[in-house]
Every structure is written in structure tokens, then in C-alpha cells.
Amino acid sequence: MTDDQEPLAQAGAQVLWHGRFGTKPADALLAFSASLPFDRRLAFDDIAGSRAHVRGLARGGILTDVEASAVLDALDTVEEELRAGTFVFVPSDEDIHTAIERRVTELAGPAGAKLHTGRSRNDQVATDLRLFVKRELRGVAREVVELQATLYDLAKQAGDAYLPGYTHLQRAQPVLLAHHLLAHGWAFARDVDRMLATVARADVAPLGAGALAGSSLPLDPAATAAELGFASVFRNSLDAVSDRDFVAEALFDLALVGIHLSRLGEEIVLWATEEFGFLRLADEYATGSSMLPQKKNPDVAELARGKAGRLVGNLTSVLVMLKGLPLAYNRDLQEDKEPLFDSIDQVSLAIAALTGLLRTADFDTDAMRRAADSPLVAATDLAEFLVARGMPFREAHAVVGTLVRESFESGRSLRELVAAHDALGADALDLLVPGVAVVRRTTPGGAGPAPVARQLKQFEEQLAASRARLDPAGLPGQVGRGERSRGADSG
Ligand code: ARG
Numbered sequence: 001m002t003d004d005q006e007p008l009a010q011a012g013a014q015v016l017w018h019g020r021f022g023t024k025p026a027d028a029l030l031a032f033s034a035s036l037p038f039d040r041r042l043a044f045d046d047i048a049g050s051r052a053h054v055r056g057l058a059r060g061g062i063l064t065d066v067e068a069s070a071v072l073d074a075l076d077t078v079e080e081e082l083r084a085g086t087f088v089f090v091p092s093d094e095d096i097h098t099a100i101e102r103r104v105t106e107l108a109g110p111a112g113a114k115l116h117t118g119r120s121r122n123d124q125v126a127t128d129l130r131l132f133v134k135r136e137l138r139g140v141a142r143e144v145v146e147l148q149a150t151l152y153d154l155a156k157q158a159g160d161a162y163l164p165g166y167t168h169l170q171r172a173q174p175v176l177l178a179h180h181l182l183a184h185g186w187a188f189a190r191d192v193d194r195m196l197a198t199v200a201r202a203d204v205a206p207l208g209a210g211a212l213a214g215s216s217l218p219l220d221p222a223a224t225a226a227e228l229g230f231a232s233v234f235r236n237s238l239d240a241v242s243d244r245d246f247v248a249e250a251l252f253d254l255a256l257v258g259i260h261l262s263r264l265g266e267e268i269v270l271w272a273t274e275e276f277g278f279l280r281l282a283d284e285y286a287t288g289s290s291m292l293p294q295k296k297n298p299d300v301a302e303l304a305r306g307k308a309g310r311l312v313g314n315l316t317s318v319l320v321m322l323k324g325l326p327l328a329y330n331r332d333l334q335e336d337k338e339p340l341f342d343s344i345d346q347v348s349l350a351i352a353a354l355t356g357l358l359r360t361a362d363f364d365t366d367a368m369r370r371a372a373d374s375p376l377v378a379a380t381d382l383a384e385f386l387v388a389r390g391m392p393f394r395e396a397h398a399v400v401g402t403l404v405r406e407s408f409e410s411g412r413s414l415r416e417l418v419a420a421h422d423a424l425g426a427d428a429l430d431l432l433v434p435g436v437a438v439v440r441r442t443t444p445g446g447a448g449p450a451p452v453a454r455q456l457k458q459f460e461e462q463l464a465a466s467r468a469r470l471d472p473a474g475l476p477g478q479v480g481r482g483e484r485s486r487g488a489d490s491g
Contacts, residue, residue, distance in 0.1 A: 045131040060218035067111035074107035120211035122241040122329040151185040163368030174438040175447035202246035205230035209240035212328040251315040258311035265304030282360035314339035373434040
């Protein structure tokens with residue numbers, strides 16, 4: 001008899017399913033399948049779910065009031081032990097659910113052994129994870145709002161500073177710096193909206209679905225759902241235990257936040273180059289080189305860009321894990337947690353670092369203006385000047401394009417050629433005066449001062465609306481950064 005085949009009676013701690021099995025699980029199985037190292041992060045959500053379940057069992061007459069309070073007291077003790085870091089895990093604790101139930105049974109005796117009545121880890125883990133996603137995604141959304149607020153502050157401070165707007169990374173038309181910053185801000189506004197929509201869809205309680213088919217016992221899933229603060233309750237027990245759409249959606253939302261951070265990061269990297277010179281990083285948000293003494297590197301922005309790959313990877317891993325699964329629960333689903341936790345953490349870290357970088361960076365608006373004051377970026381205005389005098393745009397485009405080419409070929413300035421041109425002439429020269437082109441971007445949503453002033457107002461309103469959605473009834477920070485789960489062990 002090998003160690004793996006040791007009879008259960010001699011195996012020390014029991015596994016949950018010991019009745020059906022003659023020998024204890026192999027060490028290789030335990031090592032491969034244990035999820036405790038990561039799912040302990042769900043500890044407090046698990047306790048919340050157990051409290052609701054126990055009260056439900058008492059309401060259904062399955063537990064006496066005395067038994068229920070013994071179990072609830074034991075759950076209180078477990079919570080205290082976890083918070084104090086005195087909870088002792090044992091080798092047979094396969095996951096956080098097992099560990100908590102084991103400890104409750106130690107503390108509450110026979111009543112504790114009734115905790116799992118009418119419940120499976122399948123509906124339990126789905127409940128825990130939905131509670132986690134609801135809280136954590138709202139937490140990330142709050143952080144995104146703070147990043148948006150930073151962009152808004154910078155946009156207001158930018159005043160009438162302008163820089164070249166680019167297409168194909170070639171100078172195209174001047175835009176206000178505020179407009180450029182808010183462009184990133186609106187992408188984050190969509191992220192906040194998207195995360196809140198995901199939270200709304202995650203807000204369905206699976207507790208009471210059991211392993212897959214419900215129960216013969218008098219459970220009331222709607223009541224436990226309400227007690228746990230869920231907006232609604234599952235309609236189909238098979239779907240309840242096998243659905244991880246909310247994890248995939250959360251991972252998509254986080255990946256897209258990461259992609260937006262990455263695009264912002266890429267611009268910071270470019271702007272911080274000597275070639276662009278639009279931005280200087282504060283020492284506290286830049287890094288040096290171990291060999292090259294002159295270097296000041298934008299590692300924060302580069303990592304914001306680099307993390308996006310990992311976030312997309314986390315989304316991909318969960319989608320691929322889900323794609324072939326038959327109903328209902330399969331152990332594959334355990335692979336949903338690490339990518340989710342990782343994406344939450346990485347996005348959170350990236351937002352904090354990038355927000356700090358932006359708040360402390362020094363924007364060189366003189367360098368931006370110099371880059372934007374080339375007469376070439378007013379070429380579209382020259383064409384529109386001709387359009388205003390009745391010339392079809394296509395023709396006007398060709399006229400100006402020809403002048404630009406002549407200027408490059410002959411070495412004569414565009415100003416000179418414009419002045420000498422019959423249809424353009426001295427009047428059109430006004431358009432080439434530095435700072436004029438950006439002011440002429442007047443249409444709604446455009447890059448000039450008038451529409452940007454309106455946009456700042458709209459952005460401010462949008463920020464206030466997001467904050468109201470995230471902290472309704474004036475309860476700011478009801479789940480602040482500190483409250484967010486970092487796992488039972490890490491406090
Ligand atoms: N650790 C498991 C998970 O994360 C809990 C559910 C286990 N259920 C089961 N039938 N083995 O999915």
C-alpha cells in the first residue's frame with residue numbers, strides 16, 4: 001500500500017466526500033486541484049453567503065434557532081480569526097469553502113455539520129464570486145473616475161494651450177491640449193458605464209441552485225438573495241451554477257480599461273521623448289538607467305502599455321476555458337479566479353501609477369505650440385477659405401496640395417506662395433498666423449476653444465453623474481480602496 005492508498009480512517013483530516021471513498025486523495029491530486037492559495041480572497045464573501053444560507057435554513061425549519069445561532073456565532077469567530085490572521089488552515093482545506101466549513105464545524109459541533117445542508121460548493125462559489133465582482137468592479141470604476149478627474153483638472157489647467165493633432169502620427173490639425181486630454185477621458189467614461197452595466201448583470205443570486213438542480217428541502221432562494229443584497233435571483237439552477245458570463249464581462253471591461261491606459265501610456269512615452277518634448281516626467285514617476293547616467297525613463301507609461309497584453313490574456317484564458325464546457329458545473333470553472341483577481345489588481349495598480357504620473361508631469365506647452373505653428377497644419381483652413389468663396393472642396397484641396405508640393409520642391413515658403421496665389425492672396429495669409437487655426441475649430445465637439453469650453457462642462461456633468469451612480473445617497477467611499485478584498489491572509 002503506497003502512501004496515496006492509505007485508508008481514510010488513518011488519513012488524519014477528512015475530505016468532504018469521505019463517505020464514498022476508501023482512500024484519501026493522492027498528494028498529486030491535491031497539489032493540482034487546490035485553490036486555497038488564491039480563493040482565500042473570497043473568504044469574507046463566503047462568510048456572508050453562509051450567514052444568509054444559515055438564516056434561510058432556520059426560516060425553513062431545517063436548523064433550530066439554537067443551531068442557527070451556534071453556526072452564526074462560529075461564523076463570527078471564523079471572521080475574527082481570518083481578520084486577525086489567526087485562522088489556522090490545515091492540509092485538507094482544499095479551498096476557502098472547505099476551510100471555513102471545517103472550522104465552523106470544529107467550533108459549533110453538530111450544528112456546524114448542518115451548514116452545508118441544501119447547498120453545494122457550486123452555488124456557493126458562484127455566489128461568492130458574484131459578490132466579489134459586484135464590489136471590486138465598482139471599486140475599479142471609482143478609481144477610473146479619479147483618473148478621469150485628473151484628466152479633467154489637467155484639461156482645465158491647459159487653458160488655451162494647443163498642440164498638433166495627429167493622424168497616422170503625422171501632424172494634421174492643431175487641437176487644444178484640453179481637447180486631447182479629454183479624448184482619453186471620454187474613453188474612460190465609457191469604461192465606467194460598461195463596468196456598471198456588468199455589475200448590474202452580475203447582480204443575480206445563484207444561492208439555492210444547489211449542485212445543479214435545486215433541492216428537496218424548503219429553501220427560499222429569493223429571500224437569501226435579498227438578504228445578500230442581490231437585485232434578483234436565478235431562474236434556472238443549471239445556468240446559475242455554470243454561468244461565468246459575469247467573469248468574462250468583467251475581464252473584458254478590465255482589458256478595455258487596460259487598453260485605454262495603454263494608449264494613454266503610449267502617448268506619454270512619445271511625448272516624453274526628446275523628439276517630441278511635450279512632457280517632462282516628475283522624478284518620482286520616472287526611472288533611471290543602471291548604465292546610462294543621463295536617462296530618465298517613462299517606465300510607468302511603458303508598463304501601463306505592457307500590462308494590456310496580460311489583461312487581454314486573462315480574458316482570453318477564461319473565454320477559452322468556458323468554450324467547451326457542458327452544463328453544469330465542471331472543475332474547469334475554478335480557473336476563473338486567478339485571471340479575475342489578477343486583472344482587478346493590475347488595473348488598479350496601473351490606474352494609481354498613471355494618475356500620479358499625470359498629476360506630477362510638466363507639460364511643455366511651448367514645445368507643443370512650436371510643433372503646431374507650422375503653416376502646413378493650416379492647409380485645411382486654406383482649402384476651406386476657397387470653399388467659402390465657392391470653390392468645390394476637391395478642387396480647393398488640389399490647389400492647396402499643389403502649393404504645399406511647390407513649397408517643398410522650390411524651397412519657397414508656403415506663406416509666400418499663398419500670398420502670390422490669385423484665389424488665396426493676402427486675405428488668406430491671416431489663416432497662417434500662429435494660433436489662428438485652432439481657434440477656427442468651432443463645430444460642436446471640435447478641437448477649438450468654444451466647443452471645448454462646452455465639452456469641459458459636459459465632462460464635469462458626466463463625472464458628477466458617475467460619482468452619483470457609484471456612491472448613491474451621498475455615501476462616498478462606502479467601499480473604499482482599503483475595504484476592497486485583498487484576500488483573507490493579506491489583510
Ligand atoms: N474551488 C472550486 C471552484 O473554485 C469550488 C467548487 C468545487 N465544486 C466541486 N464540485 N468540486 O470552482
